[in-house]
Amino acid sequence: MERTQVAIIGGGPAGMLLSHMLHLDGIDSVVLERQPRDHVLKRIRAGVLEHGTVKLLRDVGLGERMAREGHAHDGTWIAWEDREPFLIDTKRHTGKQMWSFGQTAITEELYRVRARDGGRLIDDAGQVVLHELTGDRPWIGFEKDGAAQRLECEFVAGCDGFHGVSRGSLPGELLRTFERAYPFGWLGVMSETPPLGDIMYAQHRRGFALASQRNAMLSRYYIQCDLATKLEDWPDDRFWEELKRRFPPDIARKIVTGPSIEKSIAPLRSFVAEPMSYGRLFLAGDSAHIVPPTGAKGLNLAVSDVFYLHRGLVAQIRRNDGRYLERYSETALRRVWGAERLSWQLTKLLHVFPDDDDFTRRVNLNEFDHLQASAAAQAALAEQYVGLPFEDLAANP
Template sequence: MQTQVVIIGGGPSGLLLAQLLHVQGIEAVVLERKTRDYVLGRIRAGVLERGLVALLAEAQVETRIATQGFPHDGTVISYDDQHFRINFTDHTDHPVMVYGQTEVTRDLYDAREKTGGTTFFNVEDVQIHNADLEGTTRPRVTFTSDGTDHEITCDYIAGCDGFHGVSRQSIPQEKRSEYEKVYPFGWLGILSETPPVHHELIYANSPHGFALCSMRNDHLSRYYVQCPTDDNVADWSDDRFWNELRRRIPPEFAAKLQTGPSIEKSIAPLRSFVVEPMQYGRLFLCGDAAHIVPPTGAKGLNTAASDVHYLYRALTAHYRENDSAKLATYSATALSRVWKAERFSWWMTSTLHRFPQMSTFDLRMQRAELEFLRSNTAAQAALAQNYVGLPY
């Protein structure tokens, strides 16, 4: 089998790239390790930057954002029992869109089915061959799907297969540098069929640890509390979770919190990670295959989307204009924005969480940072610009 681009990974970044390439008449085959239902069953965040919303429109994806998305003009930040609001539109003229990542992925799968593009599911034993060879030798990808062996010859490979995927591991260790910070806590998150406690997100720094109040829609809420990384989900009853959330958010919101049975509960570790470079010959990394951010700044999917933007533009210039300059500089271009997203996510995480063994000085510095943010217009503008999304 032959194609122009093989995309390893059928999550939102791989699907978005495939759809953007289709609009430009560039053929792509998508390989996904799991089934479509499995991918759509994963619970993920749902804050979309303006750039991602624009990319979905450019990809001609029929979304339900207009009817089911929630534009947010700001966010609430609290510390102790105090809280203040940062207005995104005042500082950037743009909101963010709250629309579940699962719904984005569903919209992208529906769009791909309409194009008739080839997608393999239940893919195993993926191997990348000849990605680093110059000249006329084309890369190959071999794999099995539902027990059948396959081989695809292509021009380029996009590795959109996440942190544990084969793409990054296919770059020899001596050819890549990895930068990592593992945080000493995780997020315990629940999904509940209850109205959100507030119409915008609440980020809370409390003496008991971080908390986040988020939502999927008017009747589906997503809440998180900071917890030790070695905690067991089974030890967190719903009652224990709700009580802990109440004491971490300001009394004004705690009094309005509506509780109910959780329909999903999990603990996610927090990590910052970047690999350099993000390309190796004709293999290009996108999203979690190349970088991970802690979820505090809502940058995971959004930073993957910026990678897709740069790679899609580079491939389009190559195929339609015979110009490969953007392909050659893809890694440097993508990493410039990636590190800015890493910085913002690190800053949000450092400012809002309680770290083990924080000294009294550390606590006073954290409070001073929050009070400066509360009182300084320029600091609020910087947060708003990063949260809404830096330009591509």
């Protein structure tokens, strides 16, 4: 049997960031991860960071590698077929920049600093079950190397993703879920080639495309695809040809092609679970919500959840101040639903849906033209895209 102050379920970026931040405040935690460490560190995920995420990572001592390998952006371009490209100019309208830095690199840094600081991580933890979540002393049962184990704690942070056990530990009569599945996915390729200078969305009659990056020699590209798409039907040459067809010719000529080092298909969905807390269990990251990647909000939402949860745990454990934990779910959900709304709007605007008709296409085109012409519309989009500031409950007790 082990004891800790905070048991964290899930060793992805949300769980490891929370563990690191709690350590900086002198609060003990243990992270339980069901996968082997190598599996976690090899997962390929998004890498577009909001201004607030960048600031938080710097504030907690995780900015050095990001500054060395990442890349700042004044915003993101939309290349609309038959129209001039448009920049979601976050720098102009908000004074803030976005940042390209891969989630894989962030996770590697978190594992490095937790090992440096003596953090306790139990990976390959099987059969995880959460117990007595409404009592004063919750505990976690799990198996490690075939032996039953028990971890006692004061609070549980459920950071174990969409398929984890944490969300399922909420009573069915309490839990409400909201979901929208999209009738397409993204076929993604990563290549060790110089990326385009900027992140760029492409809207085309053949479907959406995206040019992104991880560092100066690591590019990430996506094209919208049917849900029945099979990877074996998309050799590299076919992918590059289709990708270039969806960008304007002058931009397509700048795309440097090369062998793919990773290729995958991701379905798109929107999902929210409410509430994000039950007793002494608090959900964070993908265990509570999924957003389509169009808005670049998934990792950033996980970071904002961790910010709010860390603040609440520190206040409760160090000062016996429970107001932040009591309002954690409602505070986090306001940001979640804002991100869901923006991601849905951009997904609807930039993708081709199977049931699109001429009316829908005209409305979308008019929406883009309005965005091009209206400074107010540009400012509103830039404000949401760069990330709203974290709420300060002290200003609204």
